[in-house]
Each structure stands twice: as C-alpha cells, then as structure tokens.
Amino acid sequence: MFNADALSQLRQLKTDIEESKVVFPGKVKATHGRFGFVTLDEGRDVFLPPEEMQRVLPGDRVNITEQEADKGKTQGVVDELLESRLSTFVGRYLVKGKGHFVVPETPGINRWIFIPPKERMNAQPDDYLYCCIHKHPIKDGKGQAKVLRVIGKAGEPGIERALTLATFDLADSWPTPVSEQAENLNEAAIEALEADREDRTDRAYVTIDSPATQDMDDALLAEPNATGWSLSIAIADPSALIGPESAAEFEAFKRATAIYFPGEPLPMLPDSISTRLCSLMPDTNRLVLICDLQVNNDGSLGDYSFHQAVIRSRGKLSYELVSNLIEGREDEDIKALPDSVSNSLDQLHQVATALRKWRNEHALLSGDRPEFRLRLDENRRIRAIEPSVQNEAHRLVEECMVAANRCAADFLAQQPSGLFIQHPGFRGDRADNIRALIEGHAPHLADLDPSTADGFRELMKQTSELEADVPVKTILSRQLARAELSFTAAPHQGMGLKAYTTFTSPLRKYSDLYVHRVIKAALWDTPMSSLDSDKLSALQNAQIKARQAANSLEAWLRSDFAKTLGEQPMDGVISRTIPAGFFVRLDINGLEGFVSCKTLNGKYSFDPVTLRLTHNKNGRIFQLEQAVKVSFVGVEEERRQINFKLVSDNSEG
Incomplete structure (x- = not known):
C-alpha cells in the first residue's frame, strides 16, 4: 500500500510526463x-x-x-x-441480435454505431436515418448515435433526393420567419415601388429560356445605332422586395445558390418570390435592375449605365423558337411575334455575333462540351438520357449575360469594395508538369509564361488547334484551378478577362443578389449588409457543398440507370486518366464509367505530364480523348461508380 508521499510522487511523475509529452x-x-x-x-x-x-x-x-x-x-x-465537426450524418438502420445500429453512409465512418433504446424513434430495419452523434467514441471507441429523423426506405420514389439533402444538411422547407415574410409580399408591394423607378413598360423586352423555366431573371432588348447597337439587359430585382437584414436574405445567404436537382430543384428563395413576384413573366409589371450598354460594331464595349426600372415583358420565348427565327425558319409562333420583338431579336443576334467575335479574338471562349438531359419517370428515376443541343439562341443569351457582367465588374472595380469572381489559371502545384508538357509537345510555345494572364490566354488559344501526338489543350484543361470569390478585382484567366463578376442570376445565386446591393448602394445609397472574410468563406463553402450535392444525386441516379445498359459494346472516349485506370464517357448518353488497369493485360505506368497510361512492355497507350469501345460491368455501390471493361480501342502497341 502506497503512503501519502509515494502517491504524491506518482502524481508529480504523471504531471511531469504529461508536461514533457x-x-x-x-x-x-x-x-x-x-x-x-x-x-x-x-x-x-x-x-x-x-x-x-x-x-x-x-x-x-x-x-x-x-x-x-x-x-x-x-x-x-x-x-x-x-x-468534433461531424454533427449529423445519414445511415441505414440495422438490427443484429439484440443490438440496434446505424450503418453510416458518410465516407470514412467504417463502423456500425450503436443506437440506445430511447433514441431510435421507432425506426425499422433498413430504414434510412438522419442521425447525430449522441456519444463521441473518443474515450473507449464505442460511440452512440441518436435518430433525428427517419428518411425512408430504399426503393421509395424520391428517396435518392431525400437522402442527398440529409447527407449534405440541406433544408427542403423554409423557416417560419421566411415563410411569413414571403406570404406578406404581393403585387401591391411591387406597385408601391414603381413610382420611384424608370417606366420602361413600353419597351419590347423579352425573356429567352427553356419552356419549363419559371424563375426567369433576365430580359433582353437591342436597337441599332450609328456605331453599333444599344443593348439593354434587364435583371430581376429581388433586392427591392427583401431587405438586407431580413429572414429571406439570411436564408438565401445560407443556401448560397439554387440547386437544380434532376426533376425537383431546391430553390434559393421561396417560390412566391422566385417564380412569381420577381420572375419576369410576360405581360406583367416587374421590378428590374437594368444595364444599358453600347456595343460597337467590332464587338467591343462602350459606355454603360445602370437603372432601377419597371418593365413589362412582351413574351416568354423558348430557345428553340428564337433559334428557328435566327435560322430563317417560318412557323406560326414566329409569325405571331410583334414586329418590335422580331426586330429586337434580329438585332440581338447581330449583337451576340459581334460580342462573340470580340471574345474569340481578345479573350477566351470555352468549347461546347456535349451535354445531356436526364428524363425522370414517376418514381423519380432516370427513364432516358437525351442530348441537350446548344443552339444560336443559347449563345445569344450567353453573350448578353457576359457583356452585362463585364460592365458590373468594371463598375465594382471603381468602388471601395465589391465582389468578383477571379480565376488564377493553372494550379500552382502543376507548374512543373505543364512546363514539361509544353517543352515536350509544343516547344514553339515554351517562351510563354502561363502564370501571367497574357501568357495563359495565348497558350490556351494556341493549343486549341494544335496537332500533336497528345491532346495538349485537353491536358492543360485538367490542370486548371478553381474559380474563387474575392473582394478585389483580379483576372479571370479562364475567360481571358481582366475582371469579372456576375449579377445576372439574383434569383438563383446569393453572390449575384449581393452584387445588386453593392451597385444600388453606390448609385442610390440603398441599404445593404456587408460581407467580411469569414462570411465570404462561408458563402463559397456553401456553393461548393451545393455542387457536391447535385453531383452526388446525379451520380446515384446515373449509376442506377447504368444497370439497364446490358452487356452490348458501346462507343466512348477517355475523359480522365489516373494511375489505377481511366474513365470513359459514352457517346450515346454521357455516362462516365471506370476501366481499371487490373482488367487489362500486363502492367501500365502513369505519366503525370501527358496523363497517359503506357504498357510497360508493348507500349500500348491510353490517353485523353482516345476513342474506345467498352461494355458495362457493374456499379460500385458505396461510391456510385459505374465500371466498364474494355472491348476494343484504336491504340497501337
């Protein structure tokens, strides 16, 4: 038995060990x-x-x-x-003997977590659950969970969306203060604000969008003048109806963006605001923030100005109708358009053509990548995947939006503070690989410095039509950094512009709504809430989480649809390569699946410079943009990864 001195010495020894550790x-x-x-x-x-x-x-x-x-x-x-930052997670309810557990779906939690009897909320085996950590496992490795909500069972219609929302902690309903605020807004609120705005209800503005779109946030008008065109872009103005410190504003900041989940989007603002009171519906007075700008004959931008106004759209036009008009096709819908609208659309096409020509010569255009539209059935699963064709009407709207956003960026650059989207070009950790790629496969471009805006722009332009034994432009595109929000103007190298921001989607993106407030505060001294660095970081993280959620749900739905492909050979191209294998994008529906090197004969080495996989003995090569023929093997359920096997390819040993 230890005496008091011995115990004191032991305690002191333990303290000394702890302090020296x-x-x-x-x-x-x-x-x-x-x-x-x-x-x-x-x-x-x-x-x-x-x-x-x-x-x-x-x-x-x-x-x-x-x-x-x-x-x-x-x-x-x-x-x-x-x-501990993991507060909530989702998982599947499992009963094993007398034990009740949740099997987490969250990557990295590779264990069953016990659920105490009082925390089970009458869950049934195989239910998907939304849980929180009831007891952290730090002491003994035996954590406990508490059921917050039963989400549903596998196979139920819409379970994929519900589980995605829970996984990413996204709310599918509105807090009571937001609902009450939305309910108190009506047409009278719009009428009360019209008197202090420019009246442009007699002008032939029109919206151009998909037929199913309800949150229409831009309307266009163009007229010719002596040196080019007068282009007017009217953008919905939700900042006029919701205050900067209101519940709806706070919720919009928290959500950051509308998420266009297949079949059922998750809006940033309540429907009564985004699809009714602020949507630029035809034949209805709506509040807008207008950017008027001069577009010169060569596509360069001249003077611009911003205006608070009220407009009355002359029509909700589809991309298909406007494309048909541009291409000179005749149909009854085109004949029914008023002359003022037809004339404006003709001028809009000419403006967009000039703007695109200028951007092609002086900035950067992103190539048209094949896009596909998911068609869902009554169970909210994919029944078909169809090509989504980008036509001249899509490019018309895109050029007008980019022009207006360039004006907004120029205006904000002259203010004490703003909100910009900057893009640094290539990732800093890929500089050596990029230099080796250029020296090895485009040595005539080796003098360009891709870390500068001019060097980056010239490199991307020069490699667009480059003929080489590797797809240099595509490889470079895989090395790009992520665009980021910033309070200060900086180049957007991906677009080849000195500064860029967006304000043309305030019903769908909080950053655009905030830019509205900055512009209006500078010109008309309207109230606004400012962002600090912490809020900016939170906003950007929320945007990233929204993209991850949308990608996660689409991956789930696509992987389920892939099971219907059968074993027939399908044509595709290699879209991504990694040391373990390569991903193939199918030509017919855009599905991407993985071909593992383990399924190929022999061993392959990965070159981080050319992103090639090369057979160690016979020299067989797999590289980006290579055409291959594959067949469906199965789905790795945990990662929703589609797996293919190679049938044939066009490579030579």
Missing part, C-alpha cells in the same frame, strides 16, 4: 479502409491505425503523439479531442 494538433482524414491519417497543422500527414481511428470521426480536430511502429515508421496516438 510532445503533442501535435491536426485534423482527422478518413480513407476507404479502417485506418486513417491526421493532417497536422504543420502540413504533414501522420498514419492512424484502425484502433485509433475507432476513437475519432472524420473532420475531428485532435492532439496526437507519435510513436514508433514497424519497419522504422511512425504512427499517431490520439491524445485529446479538441473539436
């Missing part, structure tokens, strides 16, 4: 296996063995110590939980 803070990073890593604040990754991963969750901030492992390597031991 070297701990490293970092963030837990999960893998597809049972092990994981901690990315330390100092930058390096430390291996976490399975028994330590049982004590943490993906995204946890922890303190760890390092200890020696086998073969001279080190591994981490979790010392302390600093913060």
Whole structure:
C-alpha cells in the first residue's frame, strides 16, 4: 500500500510526463479502409491505425503523439479531442441480435454505431436515418448515435433526393420567419415601388429560356445605332422586395445558390418570390435592375449605365423558337411575334455575333462540351438520357449575360469594395508538369509564361488547334484551378478577362443578389449588409457543398440507370486518366464509367505530364480523348461508380 508521499510522487511523475509529452494538433482524414491519417497543422500527414481511428470521426480536430511502429515508421496516438465537426450524418438502420445500429453512409465512418433504446424513434430495419452523434467514441471507441429523423426506405420514389439533402444538411422547407415574410409580399408591394423607378413598360423586352423555366431573371432588348447597337439587359430585382437584414436574405445567404436537382430543384428563395413576384413573366409589371450598354460594331464595349426600372415583358420565348427565327425558319409562333420583338431579336443576334467575335479574338471562349438531359419517370428515376443541343439562341443569351457582367465588374472595380469572381489559371502545384508538357509537345510555345494572364490566354488559344501526338489543350484543361470569390478585382484567366463578376442570376445565386446591393448602394445609397472574410468563406463553402450535392444525386441516379445498359459494346472516349485506370464517357448518353488497369493485360505506368497510361512492355497507350469501345460491368455501390471493361480501342502497341 502506497503512503501519502509515494502517491504524491506518482502524481508529480504523471504531471511531469504529461508536461514533457510532445503533442501535435491536426485534423482527422478518413480513407476507404479502417485506418486513417491526421493532417497536422504543420502540413504533414501522420498514419492512424484502425484502433485509433475507432476513437475519432472524420473532420475531428485532435492532439496526437507519435510513436514508433514497424519497419522504422511512425504512427499517431490520439491524445485529446479538441473539436468534433461531424454533427449529423445519414445511415441505414440495422438490427443484429439484440443490438440496434446505424450503418453510416458518410465516407470514412467504417463502423456500425450503436443506437440506445430511447433514441431510435421507432425506426425499422433498413430504414434510412438522419442521425447525430449522441456519444463521441473518443474515450473507449464505442460511440452512440441518436435518430433525428427517419428518411425512408430504399426503393421509395424520391428517396435518392431525400437522402442527398440529409447527407449534405440541406433544408427542403423554409423557416417560419421566411415563410411569413414571403406570404406578406404581393403585387401591391411591387406597385408601391414603381413610382420611384424608370417606366420602361413600353419597351419590347423579352425573356429567352427553356419552356419549363419559371424563375426567369433576365430580359433582353437591342436597337441599332450609328456605331453599333444599344443593348439593354434587364435583371430581376429581388433586392427591392427583401431587405438586407431580413429572414429571406439570411436564408438565401445560407443556401448560397439554387440547386437544380434532376426533376425537383431546391430553390434559393421561396417560390412566391422566385417564380412569381420577381420572375419576369410576360405581360406583367416587374421590378428590374437594368444595364444599358453600347456595343460597337467590332464587338467591343462602350459606355454603360445602370437603372432601377419597371418593365413589362412582351413574351416568354423558348430557345428553340428564337433559334428557328435566327435560322430563317417560318412557323406560326414566329409569325405571331410583334414586329418590335422580331426586330429586337434580329438585332440581338447581330449583337451576340459581334460580342462573340470580340471574345474569340481578345479573350477566351470555352468549347461546347456535349451535354445531356436526364428524363425522370414517376418514381423519380432516370427513364432516358437525351442530348441537350446548344443552339444560336443559347449563345445569344450567353453573350448578353457576359457583356452585362463585364460592365458590373468594371463598375465594382471603381468602388471601395465589391465582389468578383477571379480565376488564377493553372494550379500552382502543376507548374512543373505543364512546363514539361509544353517543352515536350509544343516547344514553339515554351517562351510563354502561363502564370501571367497574357501568357495563359495565348497558350490556351494556341493549343486549341494544335496537332500533336497528345491532346495538349485537353491536358492543360485538367490542370486548371478553381474559380474563387474575392473582394478585389483580379483576372479571370479562364475567360481571358481582366475582371469579372456576375449579377445576372439574383434569383438563383446569393453572390449575384449581393452584387445588386453593392451597385444600388453606390448609385442610390440603398441599404445593404456587408460581407467580411469569414462570411465570404462561408458563402463559397456553401456553393461548393451545393455542387457536391447535385453531383452526388446525379451520380446515384446515373449509376442506377447504368444497370439497364446490358452487356452490348458501346462507343466512348477517355475523359480522365489516373494511375489505377481511366474513365470513359459514352457517346450515346454521357455516362462516365471506370476501366481499371487490373482488367487489362500486363502492367501500365502513369505519366503525370501527358496523363497517359503506357504498357510497360508493348507500349500500348491510353490517353485523353482516345476513342474506345467498352461494355458495362457493374456499379460500385458505396461510391456510385459505374465500371466498364474494355472491348476494343484504336491504340497501337
């Protein structure tokens, strides 16, 4: 039995050991296996063995110590939980013997989590659940979960969308204050604001959109003049109806963007605002923020101005109708258009042609990539995938929007603060590979500096028509950085412009709504709430999460549809390559599937410069844009990954 002095010495020894222990803070990073890593604040990754991963969750901030492992390597031991960021997750209800568990769908949680009897909400086996962590596993590796909501069962109509919303913590309903605010808005609110605005209800503005679109946020008008055209772009003005500190504004900031899920979009603003009171419906007075600008004969932009106005659209025109008019086709709908509208559409086409010519010569145009439209059945699953053809009407609208956004960027650059979309060009960590690619396959362009705006633009233009044994332009496109929001004007190198922003989709994107407020505050001293760096980061993260959610749902629906393909050979092209294999995009429906190197004869080496896979012995090559023929193998359910096998290709040994 220890005496008091011995116990005191032991306590002091324990304290000394704790104080002398070297701990490293970092963030837990999960893998597809049972092990994981901690990315330390100092930058390096430390291996976490399975028994330590049982004590943490993906995204946890922890303190760890390092200890020696086998073969001279080190591994981490979790010392302390600093913060757990995984508050909610989704999973499937499982009963095993007397134990009730949730099997998480969240990547990286590779365990069953026990659900105590009082926290089960009458869930049934195989139900999908929305849960939160009831007890963190940090102490003994045995976490507990609490059921917040039963989502539904596999196979139920719409379960894919419901599960995606829960996975990404996206609300499918409106908070009560937002609903009440929307209900209190009506046509009288619009009429009350008309008196203080320019009256342009006698002008022949029209909207051009898909027939199913209800949240129409832009209307166009063009007239010729001595040096080119007067182009007028009217943009819906929700900032006039919802205050900068209102519940609807706060919710719009939180959602960041409308998400166009297949079959049933998730709006940024309540339908009564986005599809009724602010939508530029035909033959209805609507509040708008207008950008009037001079487009010169060569497609360059002249003077511009912004106006708060009220318009009355002369018609909701489809892309198909406008394209038919441009191409000179005659049908009854075209004949029924008023002369003022027909004349404006003709001028709009001429304006767009000039604008596009200028951008092709002085900036950068993105190529038309094949797009496909998902058609859903009554169970909200894909029944067909159809090509979506981009016609002249789509390009007309695109050029007008880009022109208006360029004017907005120029205006904001002259203000104390603004909101811009900047694009730095290539990823910084790919500079050496890009240089090696150019020197090896386009040496005549080696003097260009792609880190500068001019060098990047020239490189992308010169490689568009380059004939080489590798698709240089496509390889370069795989090295691009992500565009980011910024308070200061900076080049958008992907578009080849000195500065860029967007304000043409305020019903669908909060950043556009915010730009409206900045413009109006500068010109007419209207109230606005400002963004700081933390809010800007939150807004950008919300935009990224929205894209991830849309991609996740589409991947799920596409992977289910792929099971109907059968085993017949299908034509496609290689769209992406990685060391483990390559992805193929089918010509007929745009589905992308993976061909593993394990299914090919022999071993292949991956070249990070040319993004080629080359057979180690016979020299057989697989590279981007290569035509191949594949057949469907199956779906990896956890990752919703479609798998193909190679039938034939056009490569030579």
